[in-house]
Amino acid sequence: IPFLEDIWEKYILDKYVNDGNEPKFFISCNSNISHSKRINVGEQMDICRTLLRSMKHLYSTYKSDNDLSKHCYNIYYWLYYEIKQHSISYDTIQSIFDSSNSLIEKKQKNVDCFDLKLYKIFDEAENLVMLHIFNNNINVIREILTQNDDSNICSCKEFIQQCIDSYRNMRLTHCPNVTFSTEKMHTCLPVNMFETNYKELHSSKLIDYELSELSSITSTNIIDDCQSEKIDADQASTVQNIQSDPSIIQRASHA
DSSP states (O other): OGGHHHHHHHOOOOOSSTTTHHHHHHHHHHHHHHOOOOOHHHHHHHHHHHHHHHHHHHHHHHHHHHHHHHHHHHHHHHHHHHHHHTTTTTHHHHHHHHHHHHHOOSSTOOOOSOOOOTTOOOGHHHHHHHHHHHTTTTHHHHHHHHHHOOOTTTHHHHHHHHHHHHHHHHHHHTOSSSSGGGGHHHHHHHHHHHHHHHHHTTTTTTSSSOOOOTOOOOOOTTTTTHHHHHHHHHHHHHHHHHHHHHHHHHHHHOO
């Protein structure tokens, strides 16, 4: 989704490759990843080192607990898709995080991005990732929706529609009630937060777009305008091509 690219780039950066810790990161990753012939060792090494570099940068620069939490979730988002794409085992990820404790200096000893419960519920990770991204970037989303000329408006609306689908799935299967037990904190808290944030967005008078009601069985297709804009753009492009190439008109008139 284009409008999320800036979010990823802020937190998952490769520009820290040449810092003084790189040799230690290489040795640690080499001992923690699987060297099975069935996997791409080079890809897993790259992911491992990127993860360690990102955590090193985060642990040395975060300004508040809220800032730390938000950035840890962004690492989690990125890592989820890497795990899904490259078939990295849960045990490998846990080993990388465990080894980071001795490799990376922290402002506070109890700071840790690895949340055991969060990484163990990968069966619903995609839905949770979508909801967490929405919740943690609600201000960015609101800003895009209120700026009608924003080039990211269509991808943002598509993202919102995906989040609505994720919310409904989680509400139906895991969190039917607003209240929930402690063991469901990691699954149901983001669901409730999404509902609160979305309803606030839905009621905003600054947004010109019709958004779906969360409780509605029939969804409002909020990306219809984008599809219409794409058709108009394609038609305009076709007209422009015809006008710039008279031979097209001539061939049509002789047909």
